[in-house]
Amino acid sequence: xxxxxxxxxxxxxxxxxxxxxxxGGTKFVCLVGTSPDDxxxxxxxxxxxxxxxxxxxxxxxxxxxxxxxxxxxxxFGPVELRPDHPHYGHITSTPKPGWxxxxxxxxxxxxxxxPVGFDTDVAGAALGEGRWGAxxxxxxxxxxxxxTGIGAAAVVGGRxxxxxxxxxxxxxSVPRQAGDTYPGxxxxxxxxxEGMAAGGAIAARFGPPAEQLTGADLRQxxxxxxxxLAEGLRTFVYTIMPERxxxxxxxxxxxxxxxxxxxKLAATMAGYGALPEHAADDFVAPAGLGGMAGPAGALVLxxxxxxxxx
Amino acid sequence: xxxxxxxxxxxxxxxxxxxxxxxGGTKFVCLVGTSPDDxxxxxxxxxxxxxxxxxxxxxxxxxxxxxxxxxxxxxFGPVELRPDHPHYGHITSTPKPGWxxxxxxxxxxxxxxxPVGFDTDVAGAALGEGRWGAxxxxxxxxxxxxxTGIGAAAVVGGRxxxxxxxxxxxxxSVPRQAGDTYPGxxxxxxxxxEGMAAGGAIAARFGPPAEQLTGADLRQxxxxxxxxLAEGLRTFVYTIMPERxxxxxxxxxxxxxxxxxxxKLAATMAGYGALPEHAADDFVAPAGLGGMAGPAGALVLxxxxxxxxx
Numbered sequence: 121x122x123x124x125x126x127x128x129x130x131x132x133x134x135x136x137x138x139x140x141x142x143x144g145g146t147k148f149v150c151l152v153g154t155s156p157d158d159x160x161x162x163x164x165x166x167x168x169x170x171x172x173x174x175x176x177x178x179x180x181x182x183x184x185x186x187x188x189x190x191x192x193x194x195x196f197g198p199v200e201l202r203p204d205h206p207h208y209g210h211i212t213s214t215p216k217p218g219w220x221x222x223x224x225x226x227x228x229x230x231x232x233x234x235p236v237g238f239d240t241d242v243a244g245a246a247l248g249e250g251r252w253g254a255x256x257x258x259x260x261x262x263x264x265x266x267x268t269g270i271g272a273a274a275v276v277g278g279r280x281x282x283x284x285x286x287x288x289x290x291x292x293s294v295p296r297q298a299g300d301t302y303p304g305x306x307x308x309x310x311x312x313x314e315g316m317a318a319g320g321a322i323a324a325r326f327g328p329p330a331e332q333l334t335g336a337d338l339r340q341x342x343x344x345x346x347x348x349l350a351e352g353l354r355t356f357v358y359t360i361m362p363e364r365x366x367x368x369x370x371x372x373x374x375x376x377x378x379x380x381x382x383x384k385l386a387a388t389m390a391g392y393g394a395l396p397e398h399a400a401d402d403f404v405a406p407a408g409l410g411g412m413a414g415p416a417g418a419l420v421l422x423x424x425x426x427x428x429x430x
Numbered sequence: 431x432x433x434x435x436x437x438x439x440x441x442x443x444x445x446x447x448x449x450x451x452x453x454g455g456t457k458f459v460c461l462v463g464t465s466p467d468d469x470x471x472x473x474x475x476x477x478x479x480x481x482x483x484x485x486x487x488x489x490x491x492x493x494x495x496x497x498x499x500x501x502x503x504x505x506f507g508p509v510e511l512r513p514d515h516p517h518y519g520h521i522t523s524t525p526k527p528g529w530x531x532x533x534x535x536x537x538x539x540x541x542x543x544x545p546v547g548f549d550t551d552v553a554g555a556a557l558g559e560g561r562w563g564a565x566x567x568x569x570x571x572x573x574x575x576x577x578t579g580i581g582a583a584a585v586v587g588g589r590x591x592x593x594x595x596x597x598x599x600x601x602x603s604v605p606r607q608a609g610d611t612y613p614g615x616x617x618x619x620x621x622x623x624e625g626m627a628a629g630g631a632i633a634a635r636f637g638p639p640a641e642q643l644t645g646a647d648l649r650q651x652x653x654x655x656x657x658x659l660a661e662g663l664r665t666f667v668y669t670i671m672p673e674r675x676x677x678x679x680x681x682x683x684x685x686x687x688x689x690x691x692x693x694k695l696a697a698t699m700a701g702y703g704a705l706p707e708h709a710a711d712d713f714v715a716p717a718g719l720g721g722m723a724g725p726a727g728a729l730v731l732x733x734x735x736x737x738x739x740x
Contacts, residue, residue, distance in 0.1 A: 198703075260593035274669070276586045276593070283570035283586070283671035288703040292665045293605050308702035355602045359584070359669045361593035392618035393508075393598040 136426070139188030139232075140418030141178060142241060143167075143195035143224060145216055149415050150178055152185045156252055156409060156416045161185035171222045179231045190429075192237040192421025193224050194244025194414050201239065201285055209238050235429045237421030240286045242271035244417030245368060245407075250275055251420050253408030254366040262362045263407070264289070266349070267369035270314040274360050281360075290314035294351040297344045300325075317348035319371050330374055342374050349377075350384035353404065357385070358393060368407030378406060446736070449498035449542075450728030451488060452551060453477075453505035453534060455526055459725050460488055462495045466562055466719060466726045471495035481532045489541045500739075502547040502731025503534050504554025504724050511549065511595055519548050545739045547731030550596045552581035554727030555678065555717075560585055561730050563718030564676045572672045573717070574599070576659070577679035580624040584670050591670075600624035604661040607654045610635075627658035629681050640684055652684050659687075660694035663714065667695070668703060678717030688716060 135154040142149040153159035200207040209225025246263035255261040264272035270290030274281040304311030445464040452459040463469035510517040519535025556573035565571040574582035580600030584591040616625030
């Protein structure tokens with residue numbers, strides 16, 4: 121007699137139920153469902169100083185919830201993504217106390233005994249936006265998040281682009297904007313994209329954080345922010361030729377930012393390699409899922425893990 | 431009774447024979463074979479002012495050669511790569527007299543009646559290096575050529591990365607090297623990677639072309655060239671995370687360039703996202719096929735076209 125998991129035995133057309141973990145530096149968001157609109161259980165677990173305690177709470181949540189057919193984990197990083205690497209599924213060299221070289225996949229897989237998918241939080245958000253958000257139906261797109269840091273992930277030909285590891289697109293170089301003397305906040309590169317355009321760069325230049333700026337300071341902050349993001353986007357366009365670039369995070373909520381980024385991207389491309397698609401308002405689009413992008417992407421990671429086990 | 435093409439009916443283990451066209455601005459290189467080491471017919475046809483005459487000569491070459499199972503074309507650009515676009519298979523907005531909006535795929539497919547693959551010359555060279563050259567066996571790599579221009583193509587997860595069109599990686603921005611006052615030679619962006627590091631930029635700074643420089647000028651040229659290429663490579667590493675970057679073309683033959691590019695890449699990455707693989711001597715590797723990379727890649731394009739029809 122063949123045992124089948126209840127989800128796989130569900131009537132045709134009924135999607136299997138998956139588990140999702142968005143592992144963040146301050147909290148783990150865990151849920152069980154078929155989509156962001158069909159969540160049957162959800163919890164938030166503080167990211168404690170002791171990973172074993174946090175992971176035990178995660179496992180307990182899933183044990184107490186309707187059983188998922190697979191679990192996906194979208195984690196803060198850096199993480200090890202190469203399946204044949206002995207530390208696959210680990211957080212690696214994070215500065216976060218206690219969390220260096222911590223295995224996330226192992227404890228969840230061994231207790232729940234289901235396939236477990238694993239990727240970065242940014243890659244997860246990209247998958248979530250691709251399935252249910254602002255990049256639905258696109259084969260090749262870039263998702264970028266701009267907050268305390270800048271991260272981006274590319275989906276190429278329908279799959280997350282992964283080479284030696286996950287991309288670090290926030291750390292590309294960008295030309296300095298006219299009049300900006302801020303040396304840059306990246307401890308490695310100084311004035312890379314993240315160093316010049318992450319949230320901390322605005323606070324370092326003006327004092328208050330972005331959302332508290334007004335008047336001339338706000339106008340100048342938006343002008344520079346749009347300039348740096350547009351330069352980064354030019355590099356994404358020329359290297360990846362995405363069908364769309366989706367931007368999430370807190371900083372892009374600065375008033376008037378998106379139209380200015382679009383105009384400055386057109387200006388810095390200077391017509392070279394420019395296609396009609398680049399001029400569309402939704403070529404550079406705000407993220408559609410907000411805080412649910414990561415957990416939604418973790419559902420996709422779970423689905424992929426189940427399919428890979430096939 | 432089923433007609434089968436002779437190549438497909440060949441004994442097991444015998445590769446089918448393909449046709450290859452490397453369409454360049456000065457000549458079309460055409461060949462028939464199974465690999466760069468097994469070429470049964472080859473010719474060079476000058477790129478004339480009248481495309482119809484040039485293409486007729488190409489078709490005649492294949493008609494007079496052992497019949498190929500499919501043909502691949504790796505062309506100078508810009509080209510239209512979207513299969514559903516009415517101008518798919520065309521050279522589009524080239525400044526080359528007479529060659530604007532010229533259909534390359536149509537005439538060859540209609541006369542030879544075989545599947546025809548099509549991509550850029552740079553993408554073709556990338557495929558050739560991936561199959562038989564310096565990137566053999568790698569799933570994700572970047573091929574860059576540095577000559578009169580700079581072009582690059584990425585293979586991601588074993589497939590050419592194509593979004594809205596082909597990449598234009600030569601036109602990413604790079605930080606200016608210390609002491610370099612050259613404004614840059616790109617008519618669109620000025621001091622983009624191509625503007626600062628293509629062959630013309632060296633001649634514009636020093637007078638003689640790169641291969642004629644000596645003494646202090648040569649040392650300075652190599653220093654700056656390595657600096658700009660390393661900055662470009664940092665962007666490729668952070669956006670695509672390739673397993674290797676292969677560099678072809680004339681300019682990289684400057685003496686001592688490769689070791690300096692490797693050292694400067696390590697310096698500009700500053701340890702961030704750096705993996706042991708990045709420190710290997712063959713992470714940044716010279717191209718292996720020389721002038722045969724493009725025609726070899728066209729063989730791969732032909733094979734892919736045959737498989738797609740399959």
